[in-house]
Amino acid sequence: GQNIDQPTEMTATEGAIVQINCTYQTSGFNGLFWYQQHAGEAPTFLSYNVLDGLEEKGRFSSFLSRSKGYSYLLLKELQMKDSASYLCAVHGSGNTGKLIFGQGTTLQVKP
Amino acid sequence: SQTIHQWPATLVQPVGSPLSLECTVEGTSNPNLYWYRQAAGRGLQLLFYSVGIGQISSEVPQNLSASRPQDRQFILSSKKLLLSDSGFYLCAWSVRSPLHFGNGTRLTVT
Numbered sequence: 370g371q372n373i374d375q376p377t378e379m380t381a382t383e384g385a386i387v388q389i390n391c392t393y394q395t396s397g398f399n400g401l402f403w404y405q406q407h408a409g410e411a412p413t414f415l416s417y418n419v420l421d422g423l424e425e426k427g428r429f430s431s432f433l434s435r436s437k438g439y440s441y442l443l444l445k446e447l448q449m450k451d452s453a454s455y456l457c458a459v460h461g462s463g464n465t466g467k468l469i470f471g472q473g474t475t476l477q478v479k480p
Numbered sequence: 481s482q483t484i485h486q487w488p489a490t491l492v493q494p495v496g497s498p499l500s501l502e503c504t505v506e507g508t509s510n511p512n513l514y515w516y517r518q519a520a521g522r523g524l525q526l527l528f529y530s531v532g533i534g535q536i537s538s539e540v541p542q543n544l545s546a547s548r549p550q551d552r553q554f555i556l557s558s559k560k561l562l563l564s565d566s567g568f569y570l571c572a573w574s575v576r577s578p579l580h581f582g583n584g585t586r587l588t589v590t
Binding site: 400402409410411412413414417456458460465466467468469470471472473 | 512514516522523524525526529531537539570574576577578579580581582583584586
């Protein structure tokens with residue numbers, strides 16, 4: 370079967386650093402994506418990892434270990450506007466581009 | 481640049497009524513197109529995807545159907561809505577990667 374796990378909820382303080390973990394078991398692997406989704410809105414693309422290691426993009430970084438089926442999204446210098454759901458998604462086998470999404474992690478940033 | 485249009489933004493429909501949601505993409509050719517649904521407090525579930533005109537793949541058995549009459553047009557339909565069809569419907573496109581989503585349609589079946 371295919372399974373993507375992430376914590377349901379997290380809370381962090383403004384200005385702090387938070388790490389959101391994602392583990393996956395899929396038939397085939399062609400990349401892992403992180404999306405941000407504010408309440409009532411569509412998801413927006415944050416990052417993409419296909420090789421092991423860290424990808425940095427401003428305050429956001431994403432890490433991948435293919436051998437462990439593990440990724441994390443690191444958010445630095447948290448701002449109130451970072452309160453949102455963060456979705457981990459895997460592109461499995463084939464060339465259809467379809468993504469399998471985890472349930473999402475709702476992050477609440479407190480002052 | 482590429483844009484994706486999805487409408488309507490919100491919809492309230494009675495049980496047993498038909499449904500038609502439309503999605504169009506601009507600024508790209510031969511995109512892969514997708515319909516996802518997100519139930520309240522849940523993750524995104526892939527309903528249909530299409531790699532070309534007239535080519536539709538269904539991911540889960542359900543009360544819905546999809547069609548792609550033109551390269552950049554994707555339509556989600558139902559002949560008779562069920563209460564369980566309520567949710568947030570998202571159209572998305574990709575050329576290689578990543579997926580880019582439309583603004584979504586919030587459907588409430590009453």
